[in-house]
Amino acid sequence: MKKYLLVLISGLIFTSLTGQENRKSETVQTITIEELRDHIYYLASDELEGRLPGTPGIEKAMEYAVTQFRQAGLIPFHLSSDSRLSYYQDLTVNKYLPHPDNQIKIIRNTGERTFTFEDNYIIGYDNNFEIREIAGGLAFIGYGIREPAYGIDEYKNIDVKGKWVVTLPYTEELPEYIRKKIPQGLLQKYQKSSLARLLNKLQNAFDAGAIGLIEVSTSSYTTDRWKRIALSNRVHYNIPGLSNLDFGEKCPLVKLDSAMTDYLFNQEKYNPVRNKGSYKSFLFENAEFRLKKEYEILPIKTANVVALIEGSDPNLKNEYIALTAHIDHLGIDGNEIFNGADDDASGCASVFEISEALAKSKLRRSVICILFTGEEFGLLGSYYFTENPPVTLKNIIADVNIDMIGRPDTVPNEFSSVGADRINPKLKEIINAVNKKTSDFILDTVNHNNDFMRGDQYTFHLKRIPSVMFTSLEHDDYHTPADDPEKIDYEFLQKSCQLIYEIILELANGDINLIDQGFN
Ligand SMILES: [Zn+2]
Known part of the structure; x- marks a missing residue:
């Protein structure tokens, strides 16, 4: 994907933001380059065989995710059919193979x-x-x-x-x-x-x-x-x-x-x-x-990983921010492994690091962390989730989705924040204000090649939940076997995660109301 238009956004500061100018929160320090690197090098290793749904590789990735969430203190948040809370939301995807x-x-x-x-x-x-x-x-x-x-x-x-x-x-x-x-x-x-x-x-x-x-x-x-x-x-x-x-x-x-x-x-x-x-x-x-x-139908058993950081406010904890990325990728073709380091091990690693920091922070609202399966099949994991949510959808006030965030292109210090003005423009205002207060990114908000409908935030959007995709956009290695961990810019990734953490902190604690304003 090539860029053809850049929009420089100047942020606005809102009174609902607390704290001093240009100050990062303290817990943001737990988001480290070393840990981001460890997560991506594991998820995008050959051992995980490109994380295709229905294969042992993605199972290992999901086990790793559950371990990360559990260690950070996140609790399981899918109510399984036997009434137990589980980190796994099981689902079936049908594969249609033409005759x-x-x-x-x-x-x-x-x-x-x-x-x-x-x-x-x-x-x-x-x-x-x-x-x-x-x-x-x-x-x-x-x-x-x-x-x-x-x-x-x-x-x-x-x-x-x-x-x-x-x-x-x-x-x-x-x-x-x-x-x-x-x-x-x-x-x-x-x-x-x-x-x-x-x-x-x-x-x-x-x-x-x-x-x-x-x-x-x-x-x-x-x-x-x-x-x-x-x-x-x-x-x-x-x-x-x-x-x-x-x-x-x-x-x-x-x-x-x-x-x-x-x-x-x-x-x-x-x-x-x-x-x-x-x-x-x-x-x-x-x-x-x-x-x-005519098609032969092949069912594939897979799962989303769902975990919760519970808010502390007795009322507001029943409102949720979704923090999401996708854990699946394209698997293997012949003897070439599609490791998907940027797509979307970078997003999963970000969710681990951001949620670890959030779990140590004071939150009024709750945060649901979800790693979706089946994104590469057409957003199927998030589609299933929004059709079978663990809480009523109207209580999910926003989805912050991270997809391919480790490969900034030639404009230094820029990354994309797409779709935040589509249900309620307040979400975009909050993002810009937090960016201005805590970081100095140039946020590109142009929907370059229909990016917005090509990521899991789109299924939330279809349910009229304000949603945003953070991404550093496509690159030459997009959907090729060359999307490998050594090509990720870990400093950029750390900085991006720190900003997203601050944004979620504001969404979880601010006096905000993101009701549907009828925009597209
Ligand atoms: Zn992809």
């Missing part, structure tokens, strides 16, 4: 042709695993853009109800005639943030009544690249009994290779891939696109 004989038929009155899964197409999203066949006609809708305020509506006069919407890929630079019409700020949404743009496309297709979105290829992939894309999209996950988490993926997405793209267009009025320029939307003359998808 190798899944296929797509394109049927015309001149004949039909069958394309095989992963040779010719990939399923990018599947919003409903129960539906085994989706069939309908097709409509070509250019880039799938609807910005009527600027005179662009590629859906205009085309009825796509019950049809597949065929679009050009979002990786493509938009053509001149569209770029000219859209103002610069909005254009960034389409050009810089591929995820936002894709979600927008899916939403438009869904709103227009389409049964699915197809993205064609405008140039051919190398076999190697296509295989990698196929592999990273092959398997899907969800929690049994819960609908898919709402990321805004409203309908299925099918990506075609260039051979299938060619076949799809070759009997139509014109082939937009071959004739680039000013695209016009059109309905396909006579073609049915029939997708068959």
Whole structure:
């Protein structure tokens, strides 16, 4: 992820903050570089095999977490089915493995042709695993853009109800005639943030009544690249009994290779891939696109780790701050181990050190520390937690989530604090004020590539709980076997943890009210 905009935040000081200017709390001294390093070197060691849910590696990581919490004096906070308090909130994640004989038929009155899964197409999203066949006609809708305020509506006069919407890929630079019409700020949404743009496309297709979105290829992939894309999209996950988490993926997405793209267009009025320029939307003359998808379901048993620091105020202790990170990562591929030192051993180590300091501090409100499983499968551990919380959700007043916080990029002294203004902007004000009082970070609050919906704080946000993600953002080793402990900047990490500790201290002790103000 590349940065494209920096916002320098100047903090405000609020009267609810106690103590002297530029003074750190004393217990913050227990957050040490040595301990942070020890935690990360263990969690991201080869012995833990990339901490994939359902493997012994993540079990060891969870045992380590429980030991840390217990030693720091945190108590177990999940009420298990036999009415005992446990550090483990057990859950099952379903893995959906596509059948190798899944296929797509394109049927015309001149004949039909069958394309095989992963040779010719990939399923990018599947919003409903129960539906085994989706069939309908097709409509070509250019880039799938609807910005009527600027005179662009590629859906205009085309009825796509019950049809597949065929679009050009979002990786493509938009053509001149569209770029000219859209103002610069909005254009960034389409050009810089591929995820936002894709979600927008899916939403438009869904709103227009389409049964699915197809993205064609405008140039051919190398076999190697296509295989990698196929592999990273092959398997899907969800929690049994819960609908898919709402990321805004409203309908299925099918990506075609260039051979299938060619076949799809070759009997139509014109082939937009071959004739680039000013695209016009059109309905396909006579073609049915029939997708068959079946999955083998493999249940994976895993757990979140949940621990509590109880507040001391008789009333306020029933209000909770969630301090969270994710303990899972990507496991092993062949003989390469994805150690995930930054992603997110750095967050877990931070939670250990911050909670140790909090347990020694005077807190009016309580703090729940949670290390989630299944984040890399699509925030599934935190989704399960927010559907099965140990206390009523309205008593959780904020979630502070830490995801990838050990690799600052080129701007010194900067890290990201994303989403704190989305339910109640007071959370952001508190963060800025504490930063100004106790640290000197430049807090970047820009949601660069939809980062906010890519971390566990998002599931709290969906439940209208004010939440923030602290992160030092992506880097070249993101989701590669090279995300290793020796690349972490431990001084930066210590300083970040000390700030987050001070923020939680303020959230736990301040006279604050973070009610939902209806923002997004
Ligand atoms: Zn990750």
